[in-house]
Amino acid sequence: MDTVIDTTDRTFVEVAEIWVPEGDRLVWGGGAYGGLGGFEVASARESFGKGEGLPGNAWAEARPVVLKEFDGSYFKRTEAARAAGLTAAVAIPVFAGATLKAVLVVLCADDAERVGAIEVWAEGDGVLTLEDGYYGAASHFEWVSQHTQFPRGQGLVGGVWSAEAPILMRDLGSAYRFMRADSAGKAGLTNGLGLPIPVPGGRTYVLTLLSARSTPLARRFEIWDARTAKVGAKKEARLVDGICSREGPLWDPDNAGRERAVRIWQGPVGHALGSGLPVVESGSAAGGYAMMVALPIHAHGELSHVVAWYC
Amino acid sequence: MQKLVVIGAGMATGRLLEHLFEADPAAYEVTVFNAEPRGNYNRIMLSPVLSGEKSYAEIVTHDDAWYTANKVTCRFGERVVAIDRDRKVVTGERGEVPYDKLVFGTGSDPFIVPCPGHDLDGVVAYRDLDHTNRMVESAAMPGARAVVIGGGLLGLEAAAGLRLRGMEVTVLHLSGHLMDRQLDPAASYLLQKDLERRGIAVMTQASTKAIHGDGHVAHVELEDGTELPADLVVMAVGIRPSARLAREAGLEVGRAILVDAQMRTSDPDVFAVGECVEYAGHLFGLVAPLYDQAKVLAKTLLDEEDAFAVREVSTKLKVTGCDLFSAGDFAEGEGREDIVFRDPSRGVYKRLVIEADRLVGAVMYGDTADGNWFFGLIKDGTDISEMRESLIFGPAYQGGAAQDPLAAVAALPADAEICGCNGVCKGRIVEAVEGGATTLDAVRAETKASGSCGTCAGLVEQIMSVTLGDDFVLPAAKPVCPCTDLTHEDVRRLIKARELKSQPAVWQELGWNTPNGCHVCRPAVNYYLLADWPLDYRDDPQSRFVNERNHANIQKDGTYSVMPRMWGGITTPDELRAIADAADKYGVPTVKVTGGQRIDLLGVPKEQLPAIWGDLNAAGLVSGHAYTKGLRTVKTCVGTDWCRFGTQDSTGLGVKLEKMLWGSWTPHKVKLAVSGCPRNCAEATCKDIGIICVDSGYEIGVGGAAGMDLKPTEPLVKVVTEAEVFEWVVAFMQLYREHAKYLDRPYKWLAKVSLDWVRETLADPAERAALNERFAISQSVYQYDPWKEHTAAEQERRYQPLADLTLEAAE
Amino acid sequence: MNWIDIGALDDVPLRGARLVKTHAGCVAIFRTGEAEVYATSNTCLHRGGPLSEGIVHDRKVTCPLHNYVYSLETGEVVGPDAGRIATYPIRVEDGRLLLDGDAVGKRSAA
Secondary structure (H helix, E strand, O other): OOOOOOOOOOOOEEEEEEEEEEOOEEEEEEEEOOOOHHHHHHHHOOEEEOOOHHHHHHHHHOOOEEEOOOOOOOOOOHHHHHHHOOOEEEEEEEEEOOEEEEEEEEEEOOOOOOOEEEEEEEEEOOEEEEEEEEOOOOHHHHHHHHOOEEOOOOHHHHHHHHHOOOEEEOOOOHHHHOOOOOOOOOOOEEEEEEEEOOOOOOOOEEEEEEEEOOOOOOOEEEEEEOOHHHHOOOOEEEEEEEEEOOOEEOOOHHHOOOOOEEEOOOHHHHHHHHHOOOEEEEHHHHOOOOEEEEEEEEEOOEEEEEEEEEO | OEEEEEEOOOHHHHHHHHHHHHHOOOOEEEEEEEOOOOOOEOHHHHHHHHHOOOOHHHHEOOOHHHHHHOOOEEEEOOOEEEEEOOOOEEEEOOEEEEOOEEEEOOOEEEOOOOOOOOOOEOEEEOOOHHHHHHHHHHHOOOOOEEEEEOOOHHHHHHHHHHHHOOOEEEEEEOOOOOOOOOOOHHHHHHHHHHHHHOOOEEEEOOOEEEEEEEOEEEEEEEOOOOEEEOOEEEEOOOEEEOOHHHHHOOOOEOOOEEOOOOOEOOOOOEEEOHHHEEEOOEOOOOHHHHHHHHHHHHHHHOOOOOOOOOOOOEEEOOOOOOOEEEEEOOOOOOOEEEEEEEEOOOOEEEEEEEEOOEEEEEEEEOOOOOHHHHHHHHHHOOEOHHHHHHHHHOOOOOOOOOOOOOHHHHOOOOOOEEEOOOOEEHHHHHHHHHOOOOOHHHHHHHHOOOOOOOOOHHHHHHHHHHHHHHHOOOOOOOOOOOOOOOOHHHHHHHHHHOOOOOHHHHHHHOOOOOOOOOOOHHHHHHHHHHHHOOOOOOOOHHHOOHHHHHOOEEOOOOOEEEOEOOHHHOOOHHHHHHHHHHHHHOOOOEEEEOOOOOEEEEEEOHHHHHHHHHHHHHOOOOEOOOOOOEEEEEEEOOHHHHOOOOOOOHHHHHHHHHHHHOOOEOOOOEEEEEEOOOOOOOOHHHOOEEEEEEOOEEEEEEOOEEOOOEEOOEEEEEEOOHHHHHHHHHHHHHHHHHHOOOOOOHHHHHHHHOHHHHHHHHHOHHHHHHHHHHHHHHHHHHOOOHHHHHHOHHHHHHHOOOEEHHHHHHO | OOEEEEEEHHHOOOOEEEEEEEOOEEEEEEEEEOOEEEEEEOEOOOOOOEHHHOEEEOOEEEOOOOOOEEEOOOOEEEOOOOOEOOEEOEEEEOOEEEEEOOOOOOOOOO
16 A cells, blocks of 8 residues: 555654533543643633633634644643744644534654644635644645645535535545655655644634545544434444554445444544544554544534544 | 356446346356546435535445455456357457357446537536546535536536535527426426525526537537536537447447347347336336346356336435425326325425326326335336325325415415515514404504505405414315315415416416316416516416417307507508408408407418418517407597597507507406597497597596496596506506406406505606506517517417328328 | 337436327427436316326326326325226337337237
């Protein structure tokens, strides 16, 4: 498989953590911190009010928030993050209708060798434009993205918008492929995961996780479809697309309609399905990967999809 | 070891080799020729590769290692040029290979529309990886435009893929609805809507005339003259089995290579599988039967018994977020019953076709969860009589809950306009209800919704019901017909608010529970659509009562009456002569002078209608529309021209009004009269619109009736000039056209909305001007003489029997 | 069966009908779907109305004179009234309409 390469290198995302509402505050709901024990300890005793810190901001603004610099920001754990070598963070609110279920925060470490990007696109005037993004070393691409817009149906971002479903792209297209041709040894961004982030008020947000062929964001991606229109009244989700550096493609056209399924509460994806909350696991619970994240998407009054990635 | 030569490395032969090696790896020494310079890949997954959602590496089914491990000699990138069946030798471009057994897996070739320019650079078929790569390259240019010819499965997947790649895409489809072989119009409507939501333009009934460009494609020209700029043209209009090589080898070939149930051709040592095969009159394009064939052929090659049987196939569209499923036979046959389920709020349409207690076909859009279950029932021929009532709800749901009649209203977006008079949208009403307004009066007081003409009251109540749930008891309203729970007023408002512009759109979005309506709702919906969207909607003759479809009044004996227009009741000796001649020529049994000041010819057989119309047309006479829900007559008195009491030119005014209004469709028939003085000789005071001339100007009265009900007109307004008469009369007509329930005469409509509201509305000069403008737009489409149109040869045939078998026997 | 080609499928409009004259009387040819057709007697049992002039909906037709509704599949009157009109075998092949000549009383040529 050339799409995702198994590597023991550190991946783009280093930390994933969950914040859940309790009364009028967000409290720590666990996470995967790799070897960054100090940051984990600092996080576990933290909590955030609405509008406070990064998770509190995602809650208050009801949109995904990207933080590119901790210094001088509202980020509350700057000291611990700097000590852990973390440089940027993204907070993704998980809403079911008007109710905040949780906030998922992923933290990244900057590194000139690792090419990747996390973007937030928002709808305005009938097109999607870049609202926020973390591009690491890919500064030229950041500039290009800021000057790009996607109508419905176009590109990964416009595709997610019109399909109202997560999409996993293996080939982002020529614009992405050649954008870093000036930099020898860099293949450019080829793979991307795009997911709709439904928020109260109906504004459309699309979150993308983009990575280069040689330095994947994650080693395994899965998209699980849980819509009633797909699985019926059964409380289960079907694996409709996925790719893995070990197993190769995780889809099978000869098996359409009878895809791999998980019932609620079965494994991390089943837990996300049952609880409606994001799930972060590490070690054996993450299928042997360093960490895994299962992110549920609530749309049109139901839990529609679960997106999982394994680093 | 016997020698097996396979021509073509496709999905069928790939599967064949898998079965063969699995059963007996030592049975054959295999050589595979393939014109493409690569081995077998999953061709049906090319669309996601095109879109970028899959990589080519992922869809390779047999890589080099597999061929090596199975000791297959690969002659990839090499065409077979000839077969010598006597010597049992296959000749490739690079030499001969002997065989004991030979398998054709030559597949199919894409069909290229042979229009001028089809060979230009930039015109591609969509069949293999090379085509896919060329399309991906074309999409690399920012702002590049693609035209996809063919709205079938492959064409639509190509369109969605190219759109995802960033192209501006237009799909051209010859038939009236997309995927017409797999979907019915309702499912097709949803599919088209979905594609348009992705920014893909869809043109149906679009026939390609030519492709133009200097070396490279520049634009596509349609038969109707439309020109579409294009950097890429994708031909996806169908496939032709590739059987040339087999024909040249002397094998029996029909539409494709003929095989028996063991996949054997006319030569016992030569076989064929896949799309190049014809079996028992069938051709094959979907993958499931190909795999069946591969399995059978593997057995045959190993001298085991097996037989191929044609079975039902199912179709899915590989476009992310497009949930579509079609299986079995849902269009043809007798003795069948439909079960239709629509959920407009979720964009769901399901239709099951049942025949003799068996499910024979299923079409689904928007919710395909039970697709495979239904497909299983179809394939197995399961007796479904026990679960018939709840069948459509699928295996998990056997309770049989009724469909929510409020789903259509629940599905309305917050900004959908509910009260057109006062510009109140759904969101405002919901707000008021949530703010404590729990009665219609309270909502009306707070938002003004339904406070004017009142025709939206039903809708407002339904929104209250959706918002309040069980706390609100919906007053019983009379639905249009058993096909829907909505009233006429609701349907009219929703057609406007949701911009529904076709009958399938109305049936789906408003949750019709029949496949295509009935004789009650179809004419009404047809009228509402043509009145509200004159430029977008095309009148449907099949949704009209016989009189309007045949442009003549059917009589009780099945003959028709023919009545030419006499403008304002004025005629000439020449016209009268033409009428007399026609009556003589066609043996018209009865000629009658009508109450509307014209002459009726009664008792004309249908077949003679176009001929008699032609004769009357030649004398300058046109259809009197005596059969329509539209403008009938304008009755006049002789006015100042001759009458010693006349105050104005009532005849001239009547003629001008008739020339202005004729041809327009209205909710019910409309009759006018103009009297030259208050003595009222033209009986203007019992017409739908009656004008009485007085010394100081004109009194316009409306809402008179002289039928089952007898009612004088009520004064609308008094004006001074003729120009004002036209402005007011047209404005009134258009208001009536836009608001009244189908089959309500103006007096009935006025009783509902009140004359005060009409007076108030028309008192605004800007409103009058807007109504006049919309009427003019409608007249630009509908003011024509149907007689003239229907005497043309193409239309004239409609009036003759399709065939006359009584003549044939006499020969 | 004695299939007689009576014309092209496309000569009958979708959800419309055409007439065929036969020795068994006038036969109405209805097109209810893209490639779905039915043939029945053209004459309403009530007052003899021409059914080929009625509105075609689902697999039914409504008589243009007094709204009697018939099932095109069985020929039976739908709803409160009772009765049945004749139906005739018809099929579509390669876009042509084939009517069973025996059923409509075609005299054999032989």
